[in-house]
Amino acid sequence: MNVAEWKKAPDHPVKVIQFGEGNFLRGFVDWMIHKMNEQNLFNGSVAVVQPLAKGLLPILESQNYTYTHYLKGIKNQEPVIEYYKNTALSVGINPYEDFESYLSLAHIETASIIVSNTTEAGIVFDSKDQLDMEASVTYPGKLTRLMYERYEAFKGDPDKGYIVLPCELIDNNADRLKEAVMAYIDLWNLGETFKTWVEKSNQFCNTLVDRIVPGYPKENIKTIWEELGYEDQLVVESEQFNLWVIQGNDKVQQAFPADEAGCQVLFVDDVTPYKVRKVRILNGAHTTLVPVAYLYGIETVLESVEDPQINQFLMKAIFDEIIPTLTLSKEALEIYAAEVILRFKNPFVKHYLMSISLNSMSKYQTRVLPSLLAYFDQNSKLPKRLVAALASYMVFYRGEYAGKKIAIVDNEDILKLYKDAWKQYDGSKTSLVDVVEAVLGYEPNWKGNLNHIPGLRDQVVNYVSIILDEGMENLIHAVEDED
Numbered sequence: 043m044n045v046a047e048w049k050k051a052p053d054h055p056v057k058v059i060q061f062g063e064g065n066f067l068r069g070f071v072d073w074m075i076h077k078m079n080e081q082n083l084f085n086g087s088v089a090v091v092q093p094l095a096k097g098l099l100p101i102l103e104s105q106n107y108t109y110t111h112y113l114k115g116i117k118n119q120e121p122v123i124e125y126y127k128n129t130a131l132s133v134g135i136n137p138y139e140d141f142e143s144y145l146s147l148a149h150i151e152t153a154s155i156i157v158s159n160t161t162e163a164g165i166v167f168d169s170k171d172q173l174d175m176e177a178s179v180t181y182p183g184k185l186t187r188l189m190y191e192r193y194e195a196f197k198g199d200p201d202k203g204y205i206v207l208p209c210e211l212i213d214n215n216a217d218r219l220k221e222a223v224m225a226y227i228d229l230w231n232l233g234e235t236f237k238t239w240v241e242k243s244n245q246f247c248n249t250l251v252d253r254i255v256p257g258y259p260k261e262n263i264k265t266i267w268e269e270l271g272y273e274d275q276l277v278v279e280s281e282q283f284n285l286w287v288i289q290g291n292d293k294v295q296q297a298f299p300a301d302e303a304g305c306q307v308l309f310v311d312d313v314t315p316y317k318v319r320k321v322r323i324l325n326g327a328h329t330t331l332v333p334v335a336y337l338y339g340i341e342t343v344l345e346s347v348e349d350p351q352i353n354q355f356l357m358k359a360i361f362d363e364i365i366p367t368l369t370l371s372k373e374a375l376e377i378y379a380a381e382v383i384l385r386f387k388n389p390f391v392k393h394y395l396m397s398i399s400l401n402s403m404s405k406y407q408t409r410v411l412p413s414l415l416a417y418f419d420q421n422s423k424l425p426k427r428l429v430a431a432l433a434s435y436m437v438f439y440r441g442e443y444a445g446k447k448i449a450i451v452d453n454e455d456i457l458k459l460y461k462d463a464w465k466q467y468d469g470s471k472t473s474l475v476d477v478v479e480a481v482l483g484y485e486p487n488w489k490g491n492l493n494h495i496p497g498l499r500d501q502v503v504n505y506v507s508i509i510l511d512e513g514m515e516n517l518i519h520a521v522e523d524e525d
């Protein structure tokens with residue numbers, strides 16, 4: 043079979059405009075839409091907008107906007123692998139190549155839901171974006187332009203506003219997006235009445251997404267193609283677990299009834315507790331694990347939880363150093379953590395530590411540092427494992443360990459910070475102190491100077507010395523022996 047001959051969705055009208063064509067949206071939101079369509083609960087399709095000039099749209103188009111989605115993991119307490127052909131998408135638009143078609147999306151009456159996943163880097167304001175530009179650089183700039191087109195097309199009709207559901211993993215994602223849209227309205231002088239329409243007739247809903255969607259399964263793609271009988275270039279794999287918490291009312295639930303289709307979608311008044319729980323436990327555990335397990339010689343999350351030493355390190359980090367710092371019910375947190383650990387043990391998913399390591403410095407700041415600081419406040423001492431992870435990052439970001447290169451991906455300023463810091467290292471303790479001080483003192487990342495946390499610098503220096511002189515395994519033992 044040739045993927046180009048695939049038939050796409052039954053002819054559903056476009057109901058969703060989706061900014062982003064990446065793995066996550068295809069394995070999460072588009073899965074929900076496909077499921078709703080199967081059960082006649084939605085009868086809508088997705089128009090995909092490619093947020094960057096380069097992306098996957100040409101491949102999507104060549105496959106008639108369909109792709110295979112594998113779900114692998116524990117479902118109803120049983121290990122289950124299933125796959126299906128997703129037909130939720132109906133059209134793709136690259137606004138950098140066809141701005142007119144992009145704007146025409148605003149005229150589709152049924153297209154009233156906006157979803158996005160433009161990574162943590164996507165929700166930003168850039169005053170260089172201009173109204174008369176064909177395709178603003180930023181996602182909020184593009185969205186503002188689209189909203190303005192809709193406002194004009196429907197003469198400010200209050201019933202034609204959008205429901206905006208961002209998936210970006212940042213605090214109050216919809217509030218941040220709305221702030222950026224408002225800033226563009228001011229920058230481009232789009233007027234008070236448009237501003238009031240955006241404010242009153244559109245619903246920006248903060249959301250929290252949770253599903254592990256590792257990247258394209260390039261390692262075993264040949265086996266997958268053999269099983270499928272066709273060469274799908276956009277196979278997406280995910281776990282079975284899914285949770286989307288949406289801060290939205292009945293109107294939002296009626297417009298997007300994925301909960302009725304068997305997806306775990308909660309419509310709540312406040313996403314904050316769910317977000318804190320997920321970011322600090324699941325993402326915090328990932329970010330704590332990555333450098334420790336990688337320098338220990340492990341490549342995936344599964345191998346990490348199967349290794350007795352790394353597993354013990356991780357369990358103690360979660361249960362002794364992260365959970366006690368959270369204010370939610372301890373019992374509920376422990377239940378959630380147990381479920382997260384089961385998800386890490388998913389035998390079917392190869393989640394590479396290196397893929398989680400992308401932009402780890404900002405991830406440590408948002409996902410782990412709050413636990414470290416709260417632990418210090420509560421106990422007047424530092425959480426050893428979270429500090430050990432920080433020390434491990436110092437070595438990891440050196441870009442080389444035990445004669446092996448490490449392909450770090452992070453912002454330019456972070457790469458330069460580490461390069462400059464390690465350049466002057468001469469093997470002496472004093473120069474190691476300089477490396478650690480330079481990193482801990484980098485306020486743009488930490489939003490403060492971590493050298494001011496009593497004892498942190500010395501503990502990090504000590505741990506880094508152990509890693510460099512004796513290896514990661516010995517650091518893990520040293521941390522255990524301190525108990």
Ligand SMILES: NC(=O)c1ccc[n+]([C@@H]2O[C@H](COP(=O)([O-])OP(=O)(O)OC[C@H]3O[C@@H](n4cnc5c(N)ncnc54)[C@H](O)[C@@H]3O)[C@@H](O)[C@H]2O)c1
Pocket residue numbers: 061062063064065066067092093094097159160161162163164165180181210211251252253254255256
């Ligand atoms: N993969 C997961 O398990 C998972 C789970 C929950 C949340 N997420 C979030 O998804 C993000 C990664 O998405 P993915 O896994 O689909 O990766 P991906 O690389 O497949 O897709 C990334 C998408 O973001 C867009 N993008 C990248 N930089 C951008 C920018 N500066 N401005 C606008 N758009 C930009 C790309 O065009 C692409 O559509 C992470 O930042 C994470 O917070 C991922």
Ligand SMILES: O=P(O)(O)OC[C@@H](O)[C@@H](O)[C@H](O)[C@H](O)CO
Pocket residue numbers: 211251252253254255324325328329397398400
């Ligand atoms: O996707 P990132 O790069 O923000 O973070 C890596 C993982 O922690 C993350 O993808 C989790 O698997 C996901 O957030 C689970 O819902």
